[in-house]
Amino acid sequence: xxxxxxxxxxxxxxxxxxxxxxxxxxxxxxxxxxxxxxxxxxxxxxxxxxxxxxxxxxxxxxxxx
Numbered sequence: 001x002x003x004x005x006x007x008x009x010x011x012x013x014x015x016x017x018x019x020x021x022x023x024x025x026x027x028x029x030x031x032x033x034x035x036x037x038x039x040x041x042x043x044x045x046x047x048x049x050x051x052x053x054x055x056x057x058x059x060x061x062x063x064x065x
């Protein structure tokens with residue numbers, strides 16, 4: 001989320017998505033998507049959603065209570 005928030009801040013400072021991508025070492029397409037999502041959905045769009053992949057499998061005795 002930090003990179004996304006930084007991208008929004010840099011955009012508000014007047015940088016283009018290409019410049020932001022270079023500074024953050026991120027694909028320009030991703031930066032453009034972050035900016036678009038923020039414009040349409042606000043702060044909630046910056047939060048990370050559910051990640052794909054296999055869920056972790058801790059045994060019940062290894063989990064913190």
